[in-house]
Amino acid sequence: MDAFTFYCPTLFAFGDGEEKKTAELVRKFGGSKVLLVYGGGSVKRNGAYDAVTASLQEAGIPWVELSGIQANPRSGKVYEGIELARREQADLLLALGGGSVIDTAKAIGIGVGYDGDFWDFFTGKAKIESTLPVGVVLTISAAGSEASDSTVITQERGNLKWGNPRTDIIRPKFAIMNPRYPMSLPPYQIASGAADMMAHILERYFSNTPDVELTDQLCEALLKTILNAAPKAVANPKDYAAQADLMWAGMLAHNNTCGVGRAQDWGSHQMGHELSAFYDCAHGASLAIMLPAWMEYVMSHDVMRFARFAVNVMGCEMDHSNPERTAREGIEKLRATWSSWGLPTSFAGIQAKAEDIPAMVAHRAERPNGFPFGNFVKIGPDEMADVMQIAANR
Amino acid sequence: MDAFTFYCPTLFAFGDGEEKKTAELVRKFGGSKVLLVYGGGSVKRNGAYDAVTASLQEAGIPWVELSGIQANPRSGKVYEGIELARREQADLLLALGGGSVIDTAKAIGIGVGYDGDFWDFFTGKAKIESTLPVGVVLTISAAGSEASDSTVITQERGNLKWGNPRTDIIRPKFAIMNPRYPMSLPPYQIASGAADMMAHILERYFSNTPDVELTDQLCEALLKTILNAAPKAVANPKDYAAQADLMWAGMLAHNNTCGVGRAQDWGSHQMGHELSAFYDCAHGASLAIMLPAWMEYVMSHDVMRFARFAVNVMGCEMDHSNPERTAREGIEKLRATWSSWGLPTSFAGIQAKAEDIPAMVAHRAERPNGFPFGNFVKIGPDEMADVMQIAANR
Numbered sequence: 001m002d003a004f005t006f007y008c009p010t011l012f013a014f015g016d017g018e019e020k021k022t023a024e025l026v027r028k029f030g031g032s033k034v035l036l037v038y039g040g041g042s043v044k045r046n047g048a049y050d051a052v053t054a055s056l057q058e059a060g061i062p063w064v065e066l067s068g069i070q071a072n073p074r075s076g077k078v079y080e081g082i083e084l085a086r087r088e089q090a091d092l093l094l095a096l097g098g099g100s101v102i103d104t105a106k107a108i109g110i111g112v113g114y115d116g117d118f119w120d121f122f123t124g125k126a127k128i129e130s131t132l133p134v135g136v137v138l139t140i141s142a143a144g145s146e147a148s149d150s151t152v153i154t155q156e157r158g159n160l161k162w163g164n165p166r167t168d169i170i171r172p173k174f175a176i177m178n179p180r181y182p183m184s185l186p187p188y189q190i191a192s193g194a195a196d197m198m199a200h201i202l203e204r205y206f207s208n209t210p211d212v213e214l215t216d217q218l219c220e221a222l223l224k225t226i227l228n229a230a231p232k233a234v235a236n237p238k239d240y241a242a243q244a245d246l247m248w249a250g251m252l253a254h255n256n257t258c259g260v261g262r263a264q265d266w267g268s269h270q271m272g273h274e275l276s277a278f279y280d281c282a283h284g285a286s287l288a289i290m291l292p293a294w295m296e297y298v299m300s301h302d303v304m305r306f307a308r309f310a311v312n313v314m315g316c317e318m319d320h321s322n323p324e325r326t327a328r329e330g331i332e333k334l335r336a337t338w339s340s341w342g343l344p345t346s347f348a349g350i351q352a353k354a355e356d357i358p359a360m361v362a363h364r365a366e367r368p369n370g371f372p373f374g375n376f377v378k379i380g381p382d383e384m385a386d387v388m389q390i391a392a393n394r
Numbered sequence: 395m396d397a398f399t400f401y402c403p404t405l406f407a408f409g410d411g412e413e414k415k416t417a418e419l420v421r422k423f424g425g426s427k428v429l430l431v432y433g434g435g436s437v438k439r440n441g442a443y444d445a446v447t448a449s450l451q452e453a454g455i456p457w458v459e460l461s462g463i464q465a466n467p468r469s470g471k472v473y474e475g476i477e478l479a480r481r482e483q484a485d486l487l488l489a490l491g492g493g494s495v496i497d498t499a500k501a502i503g504i505g506v507g508y509d510g511d512f513w514d515f516f517t518g519k520a521k522i523e524s525t526l527p528v529g530v531v532l533t534i535s536a537a538g539s540e541a542s543d544s545t546v547i548t549q550e551r552g553n554l555k556w557g558n559p560r561t562d563i564i565r566p567k568f569a570i571m572n573p574r575y576p577m578s579l580p581p582y583q584i585a586s587g588a589a590d591m592m593a594h595i596l597e598r599y600f601s602n603t604p605d606v607e608l609t610d611q612l613c614e615a616l617l618k619t620i621l622n623a624a625p626k627a628v629a630n631p632k633d634y635a636a637q638a639d640l641m642w643a644g645m646l647a648h649n650n651t652c653g654v655g656r657a658q659d660w661g662s663h664q665m666g667h668e669l670s671a672f673y674d675c676a677h678g679a680s681l682a683i684m685l686p687a688w689m690e691y692v693m694s695h696d697v698m699r700f701a702r703f704a705v706n707v708m709g710c711e712m713d714h715s716n717p718e719r720t721a722r723e724g725i726e727k728l729r730a731t732w733s734s735w736g737l738p739t740s741f742a743g744i745q746a747k748a749e750d751i752p753a754m755v756a757h758r759a760e761r762p763n764g765f766p767f768g769n770f771v772k773i774g775p776d777e778m779a780d781v782m783q784i785a786a787n788r
Binding site: 001002003004005006007008009010011012013014015016017018179210211213214217218220221222224225228229240241244245248249252257260261 | 395396397398399400401402403404405406407408409410411412573604605607608611612614615616618619622623634635638639642643651654655
């Protein structure tokens, strides 16, 4: 186990009705005027918007609104939010929604007090040293941004989907998590979210760091929980127990509880981001396509780790005379599972084209330190093309 | 899953050499003069005292010392520490040691700013509303007090070993965790600490709350990790990987990561506290005696949960025609495992006497709300005597 620092000072209020605590938590973390950030109609349809604004109103906390945040959130809304927060002197950002809304709020938070372009924090030109406090009312179980140390924004100049350098400073101060809100999502989005959280765990699971039994066990515990809950929630979105498991697992999958003290890979995410940037597909879906392809490609690097995944997570029988067969079976079973939830697991599933692979590789290469990426196995431009070709060939 | 709040804003610096960050973390959390709390010679022998004081000295942070804290920490040292902190105007308490030292620092922390007797917080006469910040340099993997919301102190007036009403206010601000420090402990103490952390998980695992698959999985992951690491650390205390697993598992076992959203039992702890109060045995040893006896006594309440424990944690084969047999086998295997680590699992192991059972039950009855205790199964005076008799009969 490597040395590490873990600091996740987020207050979680979890359960049905917890959104009634919105105003109390806003005040606890120093908010006296709120910038409420959200997407579109869904939070109005499922009652979340009404509940949250009612709580603020009763407590006499004024707020202004920034709405229209979309999936794969874009820089334009961040610039707009920074201007609005400054003009209205908001002192707390309240994200009402899922990962895109939270990531937008986080980016606004670091930008408000900074004189230059917030994008400087993403290019490395500036270092994140402070933020306006961010609170969350979560309505989608997926990204884990409600307690994570990162935000991913697409810069419209150049269509660059980048994450910030990770820092505990941008972890939200509080997250209200009511498992009833995701019940109104389409099953495809529930499935996509579950794949996203599994990917967050697998990016940590495939590691070269020795002696990481504890976090291996935690990864496997979370993966098994998601594999158990996701098909239930997809089949019946009103299943409270399944939605509760997914919502809490999504947070634990990405606040680094299961990633401390070990090198992490994150190569599949980089390739998934390119797929999303080119085809605007759901983040989870891009991972359902790229992660199994990556697993096939790198499997020979550590067959026994893939065999362990197959046995301990996917429930395969260990073939002691042929661990590679077991390892391969685990990957196939993962693909079949995601497919059974209605997710794409190949280029064909999102009408992506093999001809675009060189353009996606070239686009990745434009970013500073674009190649190589990944830690479990280093991926250069040729390897990226090969992995993408596996996903295209299915 | 029940609704819950989870708030653990403790910064963890984990790994070999992290104690060099002591001064930096003291300053981060507002300390300008430290009250350093520790036990006896062990932190001087293993280098922890020298490393921590060197860090403070280099940074020019003054400190005063309160030493001589013993296992099952007593109120006398708390009163002494409160006086000392007031007189010297210390603004941060630095606990250097294990659970007893940390619990003492926590109790001092809530007492310094309170006009009355700190024990009022334990009797319920006063409510904990603030504390001096507490930092930890951990040298014993066991109690999990480095991030927990509780402290257990023995009030010398009446020999009352009580915990405070749980509150996030008393969670330490930071915990420095170097897995090398426990290497100098006697194997018996390492084993006792591992049993303590397993008990912290099992008190949460045996629950009547439905739909708690996620936390069940996390409990099992931690229990398996401890079962894997503890015998290695007992056989070879210099095994860094095993000590690292135990140290991080001990924290996760008690910061409530695996207990959120479910009713918890804590009956065995109550009975263990009486055993410790009468015979001054190690806390972990008292649990190794009382917990399996309690498990036998309550098993019929939910045989399938005990069978799950036997299969998923203790590695027993499921006897589908006789789940009770599997359940019983799991308990026996737990006892045999603890015994193989050198721990007592019966009254005889600590020279406790069955004749004292009525006195222990009577002592428990003296405390306000002494009976019934426990949530999985309610334990009254007769039941407590029966459970203790099981432990005495072995």
